[in-house]
Amino acid sequence: MQQDKTAPDAPAAVPMGVYVDPKAMDWEPTGLPGAFRKVLYDDPASGRSTVLFRMEPGGVIPFHEHPELEQTFVLEGSLEDDQGACTAGTFVWRPAGSRHTARCPHGATFLVFFMKPPKRLPQS
Template sequence: MTMSTKEMNPPELVSHIVQASVMDWQPTSFDGIEMKLLYSDDRGRSTILFKLAPGAVVPLHEHTALEQTYVLEGSLEDEDGACTAGNYVWRPGGNRHIAHAPNGAVILSIFLKPNKFDAGNRFFTEE
């Protein structure tokens, strides 16, 4: 006899399906950048889908822990190079850069802690 998921997992361990395709894009404090917050917790971890308009810039910031980004459309570029559609980039904690999307981009980013922006902007999951 096969167990159902409800029998295998208590309520705090069930899967959480996020209907990202029907979520509205939310504005950010950066011109030309919108987001869909897919996951966040009180430890600062987050998974965010970003849409960057052509020419959008993520200003100078520091990744305070590992950052991982998969580019779904367009490209995300910095002084180290361009990460194009279908490719992945990760940055270690302490990495500082300015990212831009010359032709626009849709990216999926995973953060272990919020970024720190030099201009004082708050990161998306900071209180």
């Protein structure tokens, strides 16, 4: 559920904040086996988004590229690739142009901030 809070003296179309309650949102399938998401923020014009992901044990995010900065905070489980593992309570950011395949061997819940959506690539 989202609520707009508009300043009393601000134009009616300019919200001061949009409150989002992820607990009240349904998990939606991502199209990947065992992967679900809740889109907390999405701006199609810029490509920016904030997404809460849940991956079941053994879940894989296929080889992809981040065209812009990507930031991930892992809440539960681990998100792993050839560079290392981001575990519960840790954060990883990836610069524009970074490529990887991400795995969740034990499952994971993580929050991702995208500046642009990732591009799926053929496995090399």
